[in-house]
Amino acid sequence: MEQICAALEPQFPCREIAITTLGELIGDCEEAYPPVIYVFGHSGTGKTTLINSFLKQCQKQQKVRIAQLNAIECYTTKIMIENVLDSLAVQQSPADNMLEFVEQLRCLHTAETHGFLIAIDNAERLRDMDANVLPVLMRLQQITSLNVCVLLLSQLPFEKYYNKTGLSEIITLHLGQYNKAETLRILSTDFDQVRQQLLQQQSQEQQQQQRLDICEAAMTPDFYNNYLNLFLSVFYKACRDVPELRLTARKCFGIYMEPVLDGSVECTDVSRLWRHIAGPLRAALTQIYMRIEKPLLGETVMEDQSVRKLAQSLELPYYGKYLLIAAFLASHNSAKQDKRLFVKHHGKQRKRMQTVNARAKNAEKMSTTLGPKSFSIDRLLAIFYAILDEKVGLTCNLLSQISTLVHLKLLSFVSGEQNIMDGSAKLQCTVGLEFVLYIGKVVGFNVRQYLCDFM
Amino acid sequence: TRLADGTPRRSIQLSNIVEQRIFDNNEIISTPKRSRSKLADDADYTPKKSTHKSPGRPRRMSTTGTSTKQKEDAPMTPSQKMKKIRAGELSPSMEQRHQQLDVGHKSQLQLAREQLHVSVVPKSLPCREKEFDNIYSFLEGKIQDQCGGCMYVSGVPGTGKTATVTGVIRTLQRLVEQDKLPAFEFLEINGMRLTEPRQAYVQIYKQLTGKTVSWEHAHSLLEKRFTTPAPRRLTTVLLVDELDILCNRRQDVVYNLLDWPTKSAAHLVVVTIANTMDLPERLLMGKVTSRLGLTRLTFQPYTHKQLQEIVTARLAGSEAFKGEAVQLVARKVAAVSGDARRALDICRRATEIADTGSEPTANAATKCVTMLHVQQALGEMIASAKVQAIKNCSRMEQIFLQAVAAEVTRTGVEETMFHGVYTQIETIATFMGVALPAPGRALNICSKLGAERLIICEHSRNDLFQKILLNVSPDDIHYALRVEGN
Numbered sequence: 054m055e056q057i058c059a060a061l062e063p064q065f066p067c068r069e070i071a072i073t074t075l076g077e078l079i080g081d082c083e084e085a086y087p088p089v090i091y092v093f094g095h096s097g098t099g100k101t102t103l104i105n106s107f108l109k110q111c112q113k114q115q116k117v118r119i120a121q122l123n124a125i126e127c128y129t130t131k132i133m134i135e136n137v138l139d140s141l142a143v144q145q146s147p148a149d150n151m152l153e154f155v156e157q158l159r160c161l162h163t164a165e166t167h168g169f170l171i172a173i174d175n176a177e178r179l180r181d182m183d184a185n186v187l188p189v190l191m192r193l194q195q196i197t198s199l200n201v202c203v204l205l206l207s208q209l210p211f212e213k214y215y216n217k218t219g220l221s222e223i224i225t226l227h228l229g230q231y232n233k234a235e236t237l238r239i240l241s242t243d244f245d246q247v248r249q250q251l252l253q254q255q256s257q258e259q260q261q262q263q264r265l266d267i268c269e270a271a272m273t274p275d276f277y278n279n280y281l282n283l284f285l286s287v288f289y290k291a292c293r294d295v296p297e298l299r300l301t302a303r304k305c306f307g308i309y310m311e312p313v314l315d316g317s318v319e320c321t322d323v324s325r326l327w328r329h330i331a332g333p334l335r336a337a338l339t340q341i342y343m344r345i346e347k348p349l350l351g352e353t354v355m356e357d358q359s360v361r362k363l364a365q366s367l368e369l370p371y372y373g374k375y376l377l378i379a380a381f382l383a384s385h386n387s388a389k390q391d392k393r394l395f396v397k398h399h400g401k402q403r404k405r406m407q408t409v410n411a412r413a414k415n416a417e418k419m420s421t422t423l424g425p426k427s428f429s430i431d432r433l434l435a436i437f438y439a440i441l442d443e444k445v446g447l448t449c450n451l452l453s454q455i456s457t458l459v460h461l462k463l464l465s466f467v468s469g470e471q472n473i474m475d476g477s478a479k480l481q482c483t484v485g486l487e488f489v490l491y492i493g494k495v496v497g498f499n500v501r502q503y504l505c506d507f508m
Numbered sequence: 509t510r511l512a513d514g515t516p517r518r519s520i521q522l523s524n525i526v527e528q529r530i531f532d533n534n535e536i537i538s539t540p541k542r543s544r545s546k547l548a549d550d551a552d553y554t555p556k557k558s559t560h561k562s563p564g565r566p567r568r569m570s571t572t573g574t575s576t577k578q579k580e581d582a583p584m585t586p587s588q589k590m591k592k593i594r595a596g597e598l599s600p601s602m603e604q605r606h607q608q609l610d611v612g613h614k615s616q617l618q619l620a621r622e623q624l625h626v627s628v629v630p631k632s633l634p635c636r637e638k639e640f641d642n643i644y645s646f647l648e649g650k651i652q653d654q655c656g657g658c659m660y661v662s663g664v665p666g667t668g669k670t671a672t673v674t675g676v677i678r679t680l681q682r683l684v685e686q687d688k689l690p691a692f693e694f695l696e697i698n699g700m701r702l703t704e705p706r707q708a709y710v711q712i713y714k715q716l717t718g719k720t721v722s723w724e725h726a727h728s729l730l731e732k733r734f735t736t737p738a739p740r741r742l743t744t745v746l747l748v749d750e751l752d753i754l755c756n757r758r759q760d761v762v763y764n765l766l767d768w769p770t771k772s773a774a775h776l777v778v779v780t781i782a783n784t785m786d787l788p789e790r791l792l793m794g795k796v797t798s799r800l801g802l803t804r805l806t807f808q809p810y811t812h813k814q815l816q817e818i819v820t821a822r823l824a825g826s827e828a829f830k831g832e833a834v835q836l837v838a839r840k841v842a843a844v845s846g847d848a849r850r851a852l853d854i855c856r857r858a859t860e861i862a863d864t865g866s867e868p869t870a871n872a873a874t875k876c877v878t879m880l881h882v883q884q885a886l887g888e889m890i891a892s893a894k895v896q897a898i899k900n901c902s903r904m905e906q907i908f909l910q911a912v913a914a915e916v917t918r919t920g921v922e923e924t925m926f927h928g929v930y931t932q933i934e935t936i937a938t939f940m941g942v943a944l945p946a947p948g949r950a951l952n953i954c955s956k957l958g959a960e961r962l963i964i965c966e967h968s969r970n971d972l973f974q975k976i977l978l979n980v981s982p983d984d985i986h987y988a989l990r991v992e993g994n
Contacts, residue, residue, distance in 0.1 A: 180969065212948040215968035219959025 054080030057110045065103055066242065067235040071228055075107055078224065079202050082115045082168030086202035087224050088194040091176075093207050094228030097294030100206045103228070104172050108204075117168040118142075124178035130186055141169055151189050158197040169201040176205035180214060187214065191221060230293045233285060239295055240281050240302055241274065247306060248272045255314075264314045271313050271320040280309050283327055287334045292341055301337055308333045364491040367461075372445065373454045374496050377482070379437040380464055381489040384425035384482035386505050388432065394503055395439035427467040427479040430455065440498065455480075596718030617875050620828035621859045624819070624852050629671050634821045635814040636672050642805055643676045643779070650777045651680065651692050651743050656769030658778045658800050660751075662785045663807025666847030669781050670749055672807075677745065692743040699753030705761040708754060712746070727764070737773035744776050751782040755791050762792065766799040809846025812838040818848055819855055828859065828875075833882045840886055850889075857885040894980045897962060898988035904945055906989055907936050908953050912963060913982040926954065926965075927972045947971070 054076045061072050079086050092100050108119040120140035127133035134154040135147070142161060148154045161169070171193075173179070179187045189196065190203050211225055231239065251272065255265045284302050292298060309330045312318040318325045369377065386394065433455070434447070445451070458464045462483060469478035493500035501507045584592070592598045614622075622628070633640065643659070650657050663669050683689040695715045697708050706723040713719070713726035721729070746765070748754065754761050769776045784790070785806055788797040810818070815838035823829055834855070841851040855877075861884050862877045898909060911932035915924040918932075930950055937944045945953065951968050954976065958965035964977040978985075 180967070210948055212951040213969045213971060215951065215955030215958075217958055217965070217967065219955055 056114055057107065060110050060114075061103075061106060064106060065099060066238055067231055068099060068103060068228070071103065071226065072107070074226060075104075079107075079111070079168075079170060079204075082111070082117045082200065086168060086170075086194065086200055088201075089191045089203045089205065089223055091205045091207070091211050091223050091225045092228065093210060093225065095230055095293070096208060097296050098228040098230055099295070100228055101174050104204055104206060108170050108172055111168075111170060115168070116166050117170055118166050119169075120171045121174075122172070123174040124182075125175050127178075127182070130183050133182075133186070137171055141171070151183075151185055155189070155193075155196050158193070158199060158201070161197075161199060167200060169199055170204065171201065172204040172206065174206045176207040177209050177213070179205070180216070184216070187216075188218075188220065191223065231295060233289055236289065236293065236295060236298065237278070237281055237285060240285075240299055241278055243299060243303070244274050244277045247277065247303060251306075251310065263316070267314055267316065267320075268310070271310075276320055279323060280306060280330075283309075283323075283330060284334065287331075287338060288341075291338055297341060301341060305330065305334060305337055361487075361491055364488050364495075369492075370454065371496065372441075372451060373458065374492050375441055375498075376433070376437055376451075376454055377458060377463055377484065378489055378493055378496075378498060378500060379433055379440060380428070380458070380480065380482040381425075381484065381486075381500070382440070382503050383428035383433050383436050386503070387426070388428075390505050391432070391436070394505075395436060425481045425483070427481050429476060429479060430473070431476060433480065440503070594720040596714070596720070615875065616826060616828045617859045617863050617877070620823055620826050620877075621856055623822045623826070624856045624859070626849050626852050628822075629675075630821065633668050633671055633675060634817050635810065636668050636807075639668075639672050639805060639807060640676060643673060644679065646803065647676060647680060647745065647777060647779075648689065651690060651745075654690070654743060654775055656771070656774050656776045656778075657803065658766055658769055658780065659803045659805065660788065660800055661779060661781045661805045661807065662783065662787065664783060664809055664845065664847070666845070666849040667807040667809055668848060669807050673747060673779055673781065677747070690743065692745055694745050694747070696747045697749070699748070699750030702753070705754045705756050708748075708761055708765070730768075731764075734768040734774040734776060735771055741773070741775050744774070746776060746778045748778060748780045751780040752784070752787055752791060759793050759796055763796050763799070766796060770799060810842060810848055810851075811846070812842035815842055815846070815848060815851045819851060822852075829855070829877045830879065833858065833877050833879050836879060836882050837886070840890065844890070854882070854885050854889055857889060858882045861885055892984070894962065895984055895988045897960060898980065898985060901957075901962075902953075903942070904949075905953050905957055907933060907940070907942070908950065908957060909962065909978075909980075909985050910989065911936055912976055912978050913985050916978060916982065922977060924976050925972070926951070926974045926976060929954075929976060930972075 057080055058072050058076045062069055065072060075090075078090060092104060094100055105121055108117075108121060111117045112119050118141050120137045122133065122136045122140075124133070127136065130151065131149060134151070138148060138154065138157055142157065146157070148157050158169075171190075173190070179190070190205075193199075193203055194201050211223055214220060251268060252265070255268050281302065284305065285298075288298060288301065309326065312326065312329050313320045318329070320326075382394075455464070459466065459480075464480050465483050467479040467481050472478060489500050589598070593600075643661070646657075646659055661669050661673065677694055680689060680692070681694070684691050693716075695712055697711045697715075699705075699708075702708055702711065704723075706727070709723045709726040709730055710720060713721060713730055716730075716733075748765060751762070754765070765778060766780075768774045769778050780800070788800050792800065812835075816834055819829070819834050819838065823834075837851055837854050837858070841847060841854065844850075858877045858881045862875055862881045898906065901909070908929070911929045912924060914932045914936070915928045916922060919928070930947060933950060934944055951971055954963070954965055954974075955968050957963045961979055964979050966974040966976075968974060
């Protein structure tokens with residue numbers, strides 16, 4: 054047990070307690086394992102890596118057979134059973150169900166192996182599998198009379214697992230998120246690697262020797278820690294996922310380094326370096342978890358244009374555009390307002406106190422922010438004909454464009470997908486206001502004018 | 509060589525061929541199975557004939573020498589065995605005890621216990637004389653007249669329906685032996701013993717001929733038997749117990765069973781037994797109800813006097829029971845269900861309690877079941893286990909149950925949400941001055957109570973929004989917790 058812990062501790066800083074607990078529970082294969090250990094914690098707290106390396110160490114140092122699998126990959130019970138048997142047994146015959154699985158495991162009593170460890174990642178998927186899977190795994194030791202321990206890894210607390218027939222008590226091990234100091238410590242282990250990479254990069258570019266010299270001089274652990282401090286001051290509030298932070302930190306370090314390499318800023322001048330890096334860091338914060346390769350500068354203008362770009366790239370036919378606009382209007386105006394909006398001689402509307410009050414109350418609840426409402430195809434066509442100036446026949450080409458819009462996911466069915474013909478099908482418009490405004494501009498139609506929210 | 513390269517399965521098939529040769533003279537070796545099975549299924553094919561053919565055996569066997577030997581001294585292959593079982597040539601037997609149980613002198617209580625056992629049906633059922641007469645006159649009339657008919661007997665469980673009907677049959681069979689009545693055949697099926705309604709045909713045919721065939725075949729054979737007139741046909745009495753189980757959606761089985769008596773050739777009398785009085789009107793189709801006819805008999809639940817009479821009749825001559833003890837049992841049972849089995853069970857339990865409960869110094873012969881023993885037995889058998897379960901719950905589980913009951917009274921709706929219950933737990937825990945469990949802990953408690961079926965709850969994945977129903981009455985909770993509080 055001590056050997057395993059000693060081997061793992063340098064690899065996993067700040068997880069000494071968890072490693073010790075694990076070592077006490079399953080460190081020695083001569084002792085009886087607990088039947089099941091439930092390891093949970095947020096994503097990026099090192100559950101999977103820690104357990105996997107622990108099991109590997111166990112296998113290396115003791116007579117233990119291990120099986121590591123991911124419950125997402127096991128969409129049927131049979132796959133899971135086969136995976137487990139594949140990794141545990143040397144030779145195996147196929148097992149179709151839990152009974153045969155247990156029978157095969159029972160045959161595994163051998164002198165040279167003392168323990169069996171099964172680690173299942175994403176264990177929350179086990180709840181959706183056959184009803185017997187989770188209970189059997191939780192009592193595998195009892196059923197097979199082997200020295201077997203099942204490790205379940207998940208992000209959920211175990212309270213979300215109880216089914217109607219109840220489950221037995223379980224040993225839980227929580228891996229908490231790292232605090233700021235711990236995160237800093239873990240990220241600073243990167244230092245050597247980053248330095249190597251940087252030096253290599255500089256020497257490859259074969260530019261002035263001067264840059265290489267500066268780089269060598271400036272890259273000290275203190276300098277890197279300073280950078281990480283700045284980095285975490287921006288990122289730590291938003292994200293505590295260590296792998297993600299590590300990735301972004303490496304990406305931004307080049308930008309941080311740039312002024313130093315240019316010689317424009319001294320490497321000790323933290324405040325000026327901060328002024329240079331603050332912008333790119335904030336830009337990078339908006340791109341976290343999105344694996345896009347883009348320059349980190351000038352990000353703010355991009356987002357506005359993305360909708361417009363999409364609208365431009367989407368080449369709908371003329372009537373298709375009008376249909377989309379009509380759908381948007383139908384989704385975001387109530388049917389009561391249709392007469393006033395689209396009929397020419399709708400008569401005079403009396404202003405009544407009641408409606409004024411009702412509208413005032415709803416002022417903060419704009420229908421554009423509340424989300425789209427559903428509408429029938431009849432209403433869509435009625436609005437379409439009202440907003441279109443020219444006369445056009447109701448041809449099958451026109452109707453097929455509705456289904457094309459549904460295929461493109463610009464519209465979606467809410468209900469009654471099967472009975473479109475009898476008129477009970479309800480549709481919804483899924484595009485946003487910006488998008489429709491742009492399409493309106495293309496065909497020369499003022500959408501705002503017809504939206505109740507903007508009146 | 510054919511034997512040598514055969515897999516195990518193959519060899520079984522080979523022995524099948526051998527078997528065919530053994531049992532059937534008329535076939536040549538390469539005869540396909542089909543034609544043989546047709547012959548075997550023939551109604552006239554009786555075991556007698558097959559034994560008659562045995563002289564021809566040795567000559568035939570000599571062609572396949574190896575398996576002859578196997579046939580003569582080795583045990584039968586599984587398929588041979590199955591074939592014999594299906595043909596009814598092997599009667600199923602049970603293993604015997606190695607040595608007889610040493611029955612010494614039995615005490616009074618032991619004798620009483622034996623007498624009180626439900627399986628000991630008395631020769632004449634007390635308190636069912638009127639029903640006995642009714643069924644007797646019906647069946648006797650039908651048998652005398654050589655015509656068919658139906659009768660429907662209903663009544664709640666444990667009122668002596670089956671016992672009375674079989675009692676009538678036994679009396680009639682005794683009369684037949686004394687030649688006071690024309691002979692008749694008696695068949696009996698029970699809906700609960702059938703895996704599927706159509707298996708009824710198989711069972712009826714088996715009781716007629718002793719052979720087991722598939723249901724389609726049995727059905728066609730029975731159809732033939734009951735529709736074609738035959739001279740010297742005996743009247744057949746068919747007792748159908750648990751009729752409601754035989755009703756599937758098509759109701760073809762029930763229809764057939766009730767349609768055959770209407771055929772003049774059948775001479776079939778069907779007595780059907782079920783629990784519900786209005787079963788024909790509620791469950792059966794119109795045409796089936798009309799065939800069932802209006803000859804009906806309802807067994808009323810036993811009153812306390814009748815139950816007392818039944819028990820005392822069984823205990824005739826013994827002083828194991830005090831009179832008031834029997835009366836207490838009878839009154840308690842009659843108030844609940846009027847089930848004679850229950851009364852007998854409680855009495856037997858009372859004798860067991862009297863046996864173990866009394867001090868060893870007392871003379872075994874004078875041991876007697878008193879009111880207190882009966883009271884204890886009643887407590888064990890009538891009192892609900894749920895109250896006991898609530899009493900033995902942990903403190904927090906009890907608080908949880910109270911909270912669910914409180915939430916039900918507050919909202920007035922049976923179905924509560926976990927978050928509502930949790931607010932009630934907060935209140936109750938504050939009142940009682942106990943530490944509040946965290947919601948995760950409360951979910952654990954909830955799932956535990958759900959597994960014990962004290963409440964009905966959903967999967968805990970929709971934690972705060974899981975719906976909770978109380979599976980015990982709120983009064984039970986109050987009762988259990990109040991008694992404990994004192």
